[in-house]
Amino acid sequence: MKLSHRAQTVEPFHAMAFGQRAAALEAEGKRVVKLSLGEPDFGAPPQVREAMREAMDGRPLPYTVALGLPALREAISEFYRIRHGVEVDPARILVTSGASAALLVVVAATTDPGDDVIMADPSYPCNRQLVESFGGRVVGVPTSIESRYQLDVPSVEAVWGERTASIMIATPSNPTGTSVPFEELATLCAFVRERGAWRIVDEIYLNLSDPGEGGTPPRSVLNVDPEAIVVNSFSKYFGMTGWRLGWAVLPEALVPAVEKLATNYFLSASAPAQLAALAAFTPESLSICEERRVELADRRDLVLEGLKRIGLPVPVLPDGAFYVYFDVSRTGLSSWDFCGRALEEAQVALTPGRDFGAHTGESHVRLSYAASRTELVEGLRRLESFVEGLLP
Numbered sequence: 001m002k003l004s005h006r007a008q009t010v011e012p013f014h015a016m017a018f019g020q021r022a023a024a025l026e027a028e029g030k031r032v033v034k035l036s037l038g039e040p041d042f043g044a045p046p047q048v049r050e051a052m053r054e055a056m057d058g059r060p061l062p063y064t065v066a067l068g069l070p071a072l073r074e075a076i077s078e079f080y081r082i083r084h085g086v087e088v089d090p091a092r093i094l095v096t097s098g099a100s101a102a103l104l105v106v107v108a109a110t111t112d113p114g115d116d117v118i119m120a121d122p123s124y125p126c127n128r129q130l131v132e133s134f135g136g137r138v139v140g141v142p143t144s145i146e147s148r149y150q151l152d153v154p155s156v157e158a159v160w161g162e163r164t165a166s167i168m169i170a171t172p173s174n175p176t177g178t179s180v181p182f183e184e185l186a187t188l189c190a191f192v193r194e195r196g197a198w199r200i201v202d203e204i205y206l207n208l209s210d211p212g213e214g215g216t217p218p219r220s221v222l223n224v225d226p227e228a229i230v231v232n233s234f235s236k237y238f239g240m241t242g243w244r245l246g247w248a249v250l251p252e253a254l255v256p257a258v259e260k261l262a263t264n265y266f267l268s269a270s271a272p273a274q275l276a277a278l279a280a281f282t283p284e285s286l287s288i289c290e291e292r293r294v295e296l297a298d299r300r301d302l303v304l305e306g307l308k309r310i311g312l313p314v315p316v317l318p319d320g321a322f323y324v325y326f327d328v329s330r331t332g333l334s335s336w337d338f339c340g341r342a343l344e345e346a347q348v349a350l351t352p353g354r355d356f357g358a359h360t361g362e363s364h365v366r367l368s369y370a371a372s373r374t375e376l377v378e379g380l381r382r383l384e385s386f387v388e389g390l391l392p
Contacts, residue, residue, distance in 0.1 A: 010129055015351045018339060022349045033371070033379035036349040038174060040322070040370045042239040042292050044276075045285040052276035061271040066263040067255075068095025068247070069274040075281045076247055083207070084220040092250050094258055097269045099204050099233035099246035103130055105261045106229055106248055110198045111136040115165035120151050121357035122325070122364070124174050124202070136165070142359035145315045148178040149325070149360075153191050166198035171221075172205040175356045175366040176325040177300075177318025179209060179218075186224040199228040204246075207237040208293055209320035218320070227251045236321070237289055238280045243273045296322050299369040299376055306380035307367075310387050322370040325353070327363055331390045334362045346386040348379050 015036065022032045043049075055061070067073065073090040080088045096102040103126070111117060113135025119127060121140040128138045139159050143149045151169055169188070171180040180188070189199045201221045209218035221228045233246040250258055262268075279285055303324055307314055312326045328338045335352040342348045353364040369376055 006133055010133075011125065013125060014355050018343060018349055018351070021343055025343070025347060030347050032343070032347045032349055033375050033382060034349045035367045035369070035371055035376070035379045036351045038236070038321075038323070038368050038370060039241045040236065040239045040292070040296075041372050041375075044238065044240045044243065045280065045288045047279040047282050047285045048238070048240065048276050051279035052272060055272040055275040064095075064268045064271050064274060066094075066259050066268050067091075068093065068269060069271070069278075072274050072278055073247075075278055079281055080220065080222065080249075083217050084223065086220055086222045086226075088222065088249055089252070092252055092255060094248045094250060094255075094262060095269050095274060096246045096248065096262070097266050098244040099202075099231050099235065100126065101262075101266055101269075102231045102233075102246045102248040103127065103200075103202075105258050105265060106200055106231065106250075107131055107134055107136070108261050108265075109254060109258050110166050110200070110229070112165070114163055116161055116163045117166050117168060118151070118156055118159060118164060119168040120149065120170075120173070121359040122149060122173075122175055122353060122361070123168070123356060124170060125355045125357075127168055127202075131168075137163070139164075140357060140359075142357075148180070148316050149173060149176040150178060150180045150184075151188060152180075152184055153188050156188065156191065160195070164195070164197050166200055167192050168200045168202070169221075170202035170204070172209055172318070172320030174205070174321060175323050175351070175353070175364075176316065177205075177321040177323040178316050178325075179320050182219055182224075185221055189221060189225040189228060193225065193227070199225060200231070201225075201228050202231050204231065204233045205236055205321035206232070207289070208296060208322065210297065222249065229254070234277055234280060237293070238277075238285075239289070239292065240273075240277070240280070243270075243277070245269055245273045245277055296369065299373060300324070302373065302376055303367060303369045303380065306376075306384070310380070310384045311391075312383075312387065322368055324367045324369065325360075325364050326367065328365055329363045331387060333390070335365045336362070339365060342383065342386055345389075346382040348382050348386070 230249040234240040351366040353361040
């Protein structure tokens with residue numbers, strides 16, 4: 001018996017090693033401040049939790065259709081109309097077992113062996129693994145401070161080739177928390193569309209973006225590119241990480257193929273989670289989520305001020321998500337060693353840049369400010385003492 005080549009060559013999520021070590025330290029009785037997890041400390045809104053209790057009242061919970069509960073797809077469509085000012089036919093919405101499943105079926109539907117998929121370096125590591133699992137080739141584009149660690153037209157044009165099948169964009173991004181300026185996003189999507197390639201846009205953190213002028217909500221790429229493939233999630237803005245529920249908005253022509261793939265890959269998303277998620281779109285839930293977004297922005301300010309005090313520069317200020325991507329070069333340590341020593345000596349868990357790409361992987365560290373204010377203040381205090389001990 002043998003393992004597949006895919007199983008043997010898949011890259012591990014290196015940051016998991018730090019999570020395992022943090023757990024071991026906690027088992028020894030030490031208090032670890034976890035600033036490594038992309039998981040809001042709020043949990044789901046109360047109305048969603050109550051709706052889940054009602055869904056689990058003993059009623060039958062059969063499979064939903066593969067595309068998802070019709071009422072939930074309609075609620076998501078209405079959310080786009082009210083929040084982002086864009087009309088999305090519910091028939092184009094696929095509800096999935098987390099955004100990861102949405103990315104899986106989207107990559108499966110758009111990538112053949114030998115196809116090139118362009119993405120930023122740094123970017124979310126699992127996207128690279130998905131592309132390679134289907135025989136695609138990841139074309140990582142080293143990004144710059146000037147481009148806010150994001151793709152732009154010149155960088156994409158420089159690597160464009162005959163086999164380019166798609167680009168993958170995350171705005172705002174994990175790990176950097178930075179967005180593509182909207183006009184640049186529109187120009188970039190037009191460039192790719194004219195060349196007949198897919199635009200796969202991760203908007204998982206879109207609703208945690210800073211508002212526009214006059215407090216207007218952030219704009220979805222669908223406002224300027226209705227045929228873009230958009231992936232989103234209930235995990236971040238709605239605080240429902242463990243519920244494993246996401247969605248994709250698909251071009252109409254792609255829906256039949258993706259429906260067949262979804263049926264074969266996961267049949268349908270969790271029925272009770274879908275029923276409960278309907279309550280995420282009530283005025284009460286949305287009001288709570290907006291209050292939490294403001295709180296996260298305040299936590300970001302707290303972290304940026306703390307890192308500045310410590311002397312750990314943030315080359316590009318984040319404008320969404322809940323991550324800060326800071327440079328540890330002046331400490332003389334690689335990001336891996338910095339995170340390892342911060343965990344062992346200060347009991348602060350962070351995420352080294354190695355998982356997110358090669359370009360800044362050894363010099364940058366990701367901090368998640370999704371932790372509570374108390375944890376952030378304590379973590380920054382410990383980091384300050386730790387860095388003081390490193391520098392002459």
